[in-house]
Each structure stands twice: as structure tokens, then as C-alpha cells.
Amino acid sequence: MTEKSSVRARASHFSAIAAIPVLASGALAAAGPQAVGIASAVLNDVRIESVGARQFRPAMLRQRMALADQVQTGLRSQLQVLLLDKSVFTVGANARLSIDRYVYDPATGRSFSATVAKGAFRFMSGRPDRGHNSSISTPISSIGIRGTIVEGVVGAEAVDIANGERGIGQNRNSDPLTASLIVLRGPGQRTQGNAIPGVIDVTAGGKTVTLDRPMLAVYVPRPGAEPIGPFTLSNSGLARIQALIFPLLAEWAAMAPVGNTPYPVAQPNRPRPPRPGEPFPPDGDAGGSSYQPPYGSILPGYLQFPRPTGLPRPPASTPQTAVDAGVTPQPGPAEVATPQSAPSSQTPALQSPTQTTAAPTPATTSAPTPAPKLRQNAGSLPGSSQPAGSTPATNKQTGAPAGNSLPIPGKP
């Protein structure tokens, strides 16, 4: 074989070697984006922008979820994503989520990273994490996951919940667009079954705080700030997070009227973001925001958001809700934010703090209505599964919430 033909043969060999990964990747590309899980539960307005698509499309039940899919939820909406390793990601209303990296090998475990840009989320590990290499990012913090149940809230709701927590003090100078509240839910040291105790590391502003007990939480108030905490989240704070992640459950618990009555879970009034060069916060109101709680006065006492001081009071004709001195709060009129279109995926919609209006429904009487009975064992329900977006029948009833005292083992 001459020198020239030998070189040509080698070149063809190298071409063949180079072609192998090209062909393999071509085959994979032809098969479409790699699914990393499915949309295992979809409630109301959930939209997904797939890679390559230029618009959000309504999510379908059991739709395949791929890397870098952008998820956005609307009002009273919720999505549960079941990942290949059976980890579960749940986001509540007005949330944005994307799964950025996901590697799963049944033999060795899984590692992943995800981003929650806005809203409330809950993550449950399906398996122990390989090399502690899994994380969830918020705009201003990163949560290192080590086999665990973790919940968090990003945005104005986080500021509001933090304002109600004694464990973190006041004057936090919070950014209502990016503030992040993160809480470890478990499992605790005395867990049973095949679960292992959960631990998370929250990093922000160059500092890392480790949470290793259920209900330990940290709050990151603004970009560049170190985490405040750990502190023990109050039960009322936890209930508020739950209300954001499970909006219909919170409605049911509060017996909120739905249907004809405008439900005050519209976009909250938020302070405008700082303009370039303007000191933060723009209104000079250190330590608080003019955010108004989304659930207004419909929640029972422990779910009530404390009204920040300095906010305009509702019109005089609007009945006030009694929440203390043993008076049962009534569902009802309260105030609702002016209906807004769903926020853009890029820029969160901001509203003037003055956009409140009285709900058209008249006030109910002050006499408490008996709380509706539970749906008892489901024995009668085989065919009663409701489609996504439907409203449970009992939610249409109005009534007083159940008692608010917390110690459990007592009798209902």
C-alpha cells in the first residue's frame, strides 16, 4: 500500500469514528427531546413551553416533560411533575419552573437541577441523591438537596409570610420579586419506612446554611443578601405555604365561596420594582412591602395574612372580617384585586397598590354556617373523578372554617 493510499484509508477510518457519535446523536434527536418525567397532575391553567416551541401551550395530563421545558401556572392552578426516579415536583399558582439538568441511572441514583423563578413549590426526593449533586435554584439562592422534602416560596408571597414570622425580625429590606423563603419539611430523624432523614443546604450571598430538622427555614430577602436563619417556621406560616401550593385544598379548608363570587386570589398588588439607579426599596419602606395577601379575609385565623400597616383600608361599606376573640371569620366579600391577565413569562406583572375593589357579592350574615361534612370514604366515587379544572362541589358551599386550635391528638 502506498503512503498516499494509507493516509486516505486512515482518513476514512477517522471519518467513520467521527460518524458514530454524530449518527447516535442524530438518532436521539430524531426521537425528540429526552423525557425526564410526566405531568402527573394538572389543575386549571398550566402551560408549558417546550424547547424549540415559541409559545406556551396548555399542559396535558401525562404529558412528557423534557429538559428545559418552561412551566408556568396561572391563578388557582397547580402542576405535579413525576420524574423518572419518582421524585415529585409540585408547583402552585402563579409559578414558573424549569428542569435544567437531569441524570438518572437506576443503579446509582439521580442528580438534577431545577429553577423556580416565581411562586411556591414542593419537592420530594424519590431516591437518595448521587453525590449530593442535586439542587433547586431560586433567583437569589440555591438549595442543595440530600434526599428530602423541601418547600419554598419565591416572590411577594415569601415577603408576606416572612413578615409574619417572629423568628426573623423586621427591617429586612425585602425584594418582592425575588425574596425566597425555604423550609425543610422532612423526613425527620424518627422517620419510618424506607425514607431517610432530609437535609438541605441553602446558599445565598456567599453563605451556606444547613437545615436538618423539619420546619427549619431560611429567608433570603433580596439579591446578594445572606440567608436569615435557620429559624423554626410557625404553623401559620406553614399553612400559608400550603395554601399557595395546594390552592383548592386551602379553599376547601377555608370554605371559600367559589363560582359566582370572584375569588380574591388575583394577582396581588405589588410595589413597583426599583428603577435603575434608584435605592431599594423604591418607596423607601424598609422592611415591608405593600403586597396584599392573596387570600384576603376568606381564610381562617391561622391562614390569615396580617395586613401590613400603612395600607389603605377597604371601603367603609365593606364589612371587616373578625378573626380574633373567638369570632369565626366569614367567607366573603373582602376585597379582590382587579382581574389581571396572566403574568408574562419574562416580566412579572406589577400593579398599583390602589387597584382594589369590593367584590360584588354582598356580605354574608355574621352567624356561622356549619362546616360541611367530609366526603366520606370514597366508596361511592369510582366514577366520580373530576377532570382537571373542575371545582369540587363542596367548595360551592359557604360556611365557617373549623376550629383553629392546633394541638392534634385531641378529638375533632
Place this chain on the structure above:
Amino acid sequence: MATRKPAFWPWAMGLCAITACSSVAAQTMRKDTLAELDKLSQATVGVVPGLATARRQIASGELLGALATLERVLIHHPDAGEVLLLHASLLCRLDDRSGSEVEFDYLRGRGVPDQQWNEATAPCSPNWKPGT
């Protein structure tokens, strides 16, 4: 004496086969897993199959899996009290006492029969053992 160079093509074909096989195996595994996830999701469309699935998972020690199953049911059936009761009880078993307190409080005063209430709150006692 001229040495004979090893043939290239058998080696390349072998590499190709290994790549293809591993790719096919990964795709098959992924497909199977997705089918399994579909089945789990399907099983929780209704309250009754959801409860049954969760109880099976609890019996096999998959407490987190059962928790996820019940949460799927609660997303569409928030008024399914028995599901919420079992969910709250599971939180106790996972040592998330505060979480269970909040959920038990949702249920307080809503007509949960005594026996069901006692069974559900039993795991919250520090001396409780599974099966007791």
C-alpha cells in the same frame, strides 16, 4: 518482517454495536419507566384507586411514594377527607409533626368518625409503632 496491522472495521463495528445497544437499552428503560409513571398517575385520577395505591405503597414501606400519590389525589379532590386524613397521618410517620398538625386542623370539627381519627393520629404519638 512486515507486521500485519489489526483490521479497523471489526473494531468500529463493535463500537457501533455497543453504542447502539446501550442507546436502545437506555431508551427501553426510559420507556418502561415512563409507562410505570403513567400507571401511577392513572391510578390517582379517582379517590378510591388513589387510596388503594397509597395503601399498597405504605405496606411496602414507600412512605414518600404514598405521600406523592395522596397529593395527586388531593390536587383534584381536595374535599376527599379520608385522603387528607391519611396524608396527615403519613406526615407523622415521616416525623413532620407540624405539617400533620396543620392538616389535622383542617379536618377538625368536620365529622371525622372517632375510630378513623384515632387511627390517623396514633402515629403522632411518640410510642407508636407500625402495626400497633
